[in-house]
Amino acid sequence: MFDIDIWQEIFSTIRKNKLRTFLTGFSVAWGIFMLMVLLGSGNGLQNGVREQFSDNAENIMWMWTGETSIPFKGYKEGREIRFNNEDYDYLLDKAEGVDQVSARFFLRGDITYSYGKEYGSFTTSTCYPALADMEKIKISSGRFLNDLDMMEFRKVVVIGDDIRKALFKEEDPLGKYINIGNVPFMVIGVSHDPRSQDNRQSYMPFTTAQRIYGGGNRVHTFAITTEMVQTAEEATAISDNIRQQMAMRHSFDPTDQKAMGSFNMLTEYIRTMKIFQAIKMFVWIIGIGTLIAGIVGVSNIMLILVKERTREIGIRKALGASPASVIGLILLESILITTIAGYIGLVMGVGLMEGFNYALEQMISSGGGDQIFFRNPTVDFGTAISATLILILSGALAGYIPARKAASVKPIEALHDE
Amino acid sequence: MIVLDSIHKSYVTGTNSLHVLKGIDLEIGAGEFVSVMGSSGSGKSTLLNILGILDDYDSGSYVLNGKKIKGLNETKAAMLRNEMIGFVFQSFNLISFKNARENVALPLYYQKVSRRKRNVIAMEYLDRMGLKDWADHLPSELSGGQKQRVAIARALISNPKVILADEPTGALDTVTSFEVMDILKEVNDQGITVIIVTHEHDIASMTRKIIRLRDGIIAEVIVNGDLQLYRDRVLAE
Ligand SMILES: Nc1ncnc2c1ncn2[C@@H]1O[C@H](COP(=O)(O)OP(=O)(O)OP(=O)(O)O)[C@@H](O)[C@H]1O
Numbered sequence: 001m002f003d004i005d006i007w008q009e010i011f012s013t014i015r016k017n018k019l020r021t022f023l024t025g026f027s028v029a030w031g032i033f034m035l036m037v038l039l040g041s042g043n044g045l046q047n048g049v050r051e052q053f054s055d056n057a058e059n060i061m062w063m064w065t066g067e068t069s070i071p072f073k074g075y076k077e078g079r080e081i082r083f084n085n086e087d088y089d090y091l092l093d094k095a096e097g098v099d100q101v102s103a104r105f106f107l108r109g110d111i112t113y114s115y116g117k118e119y120g121s122f123t124t125s126t127c128y129p130a131l132a133d134m135e136k137i138k139i140s141s142g143r144f145l146n147d148l149d150m151m152e153f154r155k156v157v158v159i160g161d162d163i164r165k166a167l168f169k170e171e172d173p174l175g176k177y178i179n180i181g182n183v184p185f186m187v188i189g190v191s192h193d194p195r196s197q198d199n200r201q202s203y204m205p206f207t208t209a210q211r212i213y214g215g216g217n218r219v220h221t222f223a224i225t226t227e228m229v230q231t232a233e234e235a236t237a238i239s240d241n242i243r244q245q246m247a248m249r250h251s252f253d254p255t256d257q258k259a260m261g262s263f264n265m266l267t268e269y270i271r272t273m274k275i276f277q278a279i280k281m282f283v284w285i286i287g288i289g290t291l292i293a294g295i296v297g298v299s300n301i302m303l304i305l306v307k308e309r310t311r312e313i314g315i316r317k318a319l320g321a322s323p324a325s326v327i328g329l330i331l332l333e334s335i336l337i338t339t340i341a342g343y344i345g346l347v348m349g350v351g352l353m354e355g356f357n358y359a360l361e362q363m364i365s366s367g368g369g370d371q372i373f374f375r376n377p378t379v380d381f382g383t384a385i386s387a388t389l390i391l392i393l394s395g396a397l398a399g400y401i402p403a404r405k406a407a408s409v410k411p412i413e414a415l416h417d418e
Numbered sequence: 419m420i421v422l423d424s425i426h427k428s429y430v431t432g433t434n435s436l437h438v439l440k441g442i443d444l445e446i447g448a449g450e451f452v453s454v455m456g457s458s459g460s461g462k463s464t465l466l467n468i469l470g471i472l473d474d475y476d477s478g479s480y481v482l483n484g485k486k487i488k489g490l491n492e493t494k495a496a497m498l499r500n501e502m503i504g505f506v507f508q509s510f511n512l513i514s515f516k517n518a519r520e521n522v523a524l525p526l527y528y529q530k531v532s533r534r535k536r537n538v539i540a541m542e543y544l545d546r547m548g549l550k551d552w553a554d555h556l557p558s559e560l561s562g563g564q565k566q567r568v569a570i571a572r573a574l575i576s577n578p579k580v581i582l583a584d585e586p587t588g589a590l591d592t593v594t595s596f597e598v599m600d601i602l603k604e605v606n607d608q609g610i611t612v613i614i615v616t617h618e619h620d621i622a623s624m625t626r627k628i629i630r631l632r633d634g635i636i637a638e639v640i641v642n643g644d645l646q647l648y649r650d651r652v653l654a655e
């Protein structure tokens with residue numbers, strides 16, 4: 001069945017029927033082209049969504065306080081609510097569904113950083129070591145804060161890359177002391193965020209900052225990571241429970257959004273991913289639908305071709321063609337047309353998405369990509385390979401019924417003179 | 419070569435059954451040149467299809483070259499046709515998108531002869547038909563006579579024992595008809611059995627035996643020298 005002759009036979013048939021071959025192939029090429037474009041767009045959307053969440057852990061939650069807006073248990077509205085160190089212990093040890101906790105104490109006013117003759121004004125983020133995971137802080141040299149820094153109230157600091165550049169130029173900052181508001185801190189690490197917003201920021205042990213800058217047991221905000229639950233409802237339940245507990249601890253109405261605010265990323269993340277999953281499912285349904293339409297189209301055209309070729313097949317059979325050779329002829333022709341046409345569609349679809357990706361990357365690297373909700377809209381190699389296999393299979397599928405029909409052609413009927 | 423013994427054949431369409439061949443006994447030896455005649459619907463083509471293993475029969479027996487032909491599967495039948503029989507049809511039945519050479523070479527493709535070799539052989543046969551210069555032409559570019567000569571070349575290329583021709587001159591004018599008959603005669607001279615179906619007496623008279631069918635049975639068989647007699651009688655009718 002796979003000798004050279006049958007291919008020569010098929011090629012000569014195809015060569016002499018260029019138009020119908022083109023028409024057959026076009027529907028398949030178009031189908032696969034659309035499938036690749038859709039899959040690529042789906043991937044681009046997925047990557048774009050992921051990118052939006054990639055600055056922080058997707059299960060991060062922030063909490064902050066304000067003044068009450070609803071009277072509660074004899075208290076008038078307008079009372080200031082303040083988190084404290086006991087809340088930290090509560091969240092870490094007792095609160096349900098909480099994984100890691102970091103607290104923050106805001107330093108008041110602009111604080112000057114200086115080293116030798118160099119100085120500048122930068123943001124200080126006071127935190128626990130857990131913040132590294134929560135905000136995905138990348139350390140380019142040295143280390144991040146650890147538990148010992150916390151317990152011993154060490155005067156150590158991790159500085160952003162822009163601070164390092166401003167104060168140290170080419171000098172190695174590790175182990176050097178810088179003054180932060182006239183207090184000397186030893187630099188233990190340098191952080192580097194490729195997205196550049198956090199590079200003018202330093203990380204200081206929360207405990208040290210609270211003690212040095214006179215914070216008592218005051219906590220301004222908490223950042224926590226919640227358990228990785230699967231549904232938005234579960235995620236919301238965790239933050240609702242924390243709100244209830246905090247309302248009890250600080251005597252405010254649990255529905256009072258001004259007294260305590262929070263943002264639960266996981267709820268948003270799960271919701272977004274759900275929308276995205278629906279989109280992806282939609283893409284697959286469309287893609288498979290397009291493919292089925294292609295298969296049916298090819299099958300139909302092959303069926304018409306077989307009908308058109310009834311006499312030819314009858315002649316071939318009279319001259320000694322076995323049913324198997326007739327099946328092989330039709331089946332291989334169908335597979336050949338689908339595979340080649342599909343491959344052209346595949347290459348064009350993948351090529352288009354790669355070109356699109358190239359243009360996107362140009363835009364992003366020139367700084368214009370912040371608003372684009374779309375990243376790397378390409379189809380991976382594995383998908384392309386399976387698409388090719390699906391193509392060959394669909395070629396066989398498309399050719400099967402017509403081939404069976406061709407094999408059952410009776411020469412006497414085919415050759416019957418009108 | 420061919421031995422038929424009380425062959426019966428009916429066509430069943432829906433609830434109707436048409437009894438076409440009602441017991442054909444016939445013997446045709448190797449190297450004979452036979453024509454089958456008879457009125458329209460008398461079963462000539464049916465008989466020829468059975469002889470050509472294109473159709474099966476209901477009862478009786480058909481032995482071709484010592485081999486009993488009955489209930490063969492399609493693959494076997496195709497192989498036997500390819501080896502034993504060459505077909506020539508009234509409407510030529512050339513494949514329209516293949517040129518003359520490719521049409522002639524096709525039976526050899528099914529014998530798994532290499533492409534180069536079968537093209538060389540096809541050219542030889544075309545040359546014998548005087549169509550060497552037409553090898554690259556499509557059937558649509560050929561005259562009726564040329565088409566039929568291509569068809570004969572195709573029938574001959576597999577070296578068959580029998581040539582079966584159903585009204586080979588039916589679509590041709592008188593002059594071309596005679597040319598085609600001359601070729602068939604030459605073929606027969608080389609020892610190949612030739613059986614043709616025809617309506618025309620002058621065509622039939624060029625063969626050496628005429629089998630007359632009437633209502634599904636053989637009404638008469640006229641041999642050789644009797645032909646002249648037969649012709650006179652038919653003309654008198
Ligand atoms: N495939 C078929 N199915 C049903 N009936 C058929 C079939 N083929 C032929 N017949 C019928 O069988 C009878 C004999 O047909 P056949 O073709 O053998 O006649 P013929 O002698 O060749 O006639 P003609 O000279 O017109 O070609 C006719 O009545 C025809 O209608």
Ligand SMILES: [Mg+2]
Pocket residue numbers: 462463464584
């Ligand atoms: Mg007939």
